[in-house]
Amino acid sequence: MPQPTQPHPTDRYIVATDGACKGNPGPAGWAWVGEDGNWAAGSLPEGTNNIGELLGLLYAIADHANVRELVIQADSKYAIDTYSSWMDGHRRRGWVTSAKKPVANRDILERLIAARDARRAAGMPDVVLEHVRGHSGHRLNSWADERAVRASEHAAKGEALTWTSLRGLDPLDVSVDPPRGAADRNRR
Numbered sequence: 001m002p003q004p005t006q007p008h009p010t011d012r013y014i015v016a017t018d019g020a021c022k023g024n025p026g027p028a029g030w031a032w033v034g035e036d037g038n039w040a041a042g043s044l045p046e047g048t049n050n051i052g053e054l055l056g057l058l059y060a061i062a063d064h065a066n067v068r069e070l071v072i073q074a075d076s077k078y079a080i081d082t083y084s085s086w087m088d089g090h091r092r093r094g095w096v097t098s099a100k101k102p103v104a105n106r107d108i109l110e111r112l113i114a115a116r117d118a119r120r121a122a123g124m125p126d127v128v129l130e131h132v133r134g135h136s137g138h139r140l141n142s143w144a145d146e147r148a149v150r151a152s153e154h155a156a157k158g159e160a161l162t163w164t165s166l167r168g169l170d171p172l173d174v175s176v177d178p179p180r181g182a183a184d185r186n187r188r
Contacts, residue, residue, distance in 0.1 A: 012069035015060045016132070016140035019052020019076065020148035022156050029151025030055035032063070032072075033143040037171030040164035041147040043155035052148060053079040054108045061115045061127055063166060070127045075134030075141055084129055087113055139177060146178035 014035040021028040028047030033039040040059055053076035064070050074080055090103045091113065097103055132138045154161060165171045
C-alpha cells in the first residue's frame, strides 16, 4: 500500500467528500478521502444527508488548512452552492431565508465561513470546488461514499465518532476501487 505524504503548503492536493444518511433525517455520516489515501469520517446519530455533505466539506477544508491549492471534489451541488454562493448571503440577511425562516444548518455554515476566512487571512487562495457525478465510477468519490456510509452505520448504533488516518489509522489504497458491500446495501 502506498505510504501517505503530508502535503506541502505549496502543493496542489485533491480531496473528495461525501455524506450519507440512513433515512433523511436519520443516522448520518460524512467523509473526505485524499488522493494519497489519507481520509477522515464521522458519525452523527441524528442528521440529514445535507448535514453529512456539509460536514465532509468542512472537515476537508479544516484538515487541509496548510494546503495552498486545495481542490475538493463533491457530488453534492447543495454543498458546493452553499459554500460558493449562498452562505454569505444567508449571513448578510441575518441567517433567515427569503421566506423569513431560519436558515438550516447555520452552525455548520458559520464554521465553513470561519474556515474559508482563516485561509484568506493566511494568504491562501480559496478552495476550488469541483462537482463530480456520484455513484458513477469516480474512484475518490466512491471511497468517500464508502467511508460516509460506514460512518452512518456506526451512527445507526448511536455512536458519534470521528476516525482519521491523520491520527494513526491506516490510509486507504485509492489506486483500487473500494470494496463493494456497505455502500451498495445502503442504496437498496
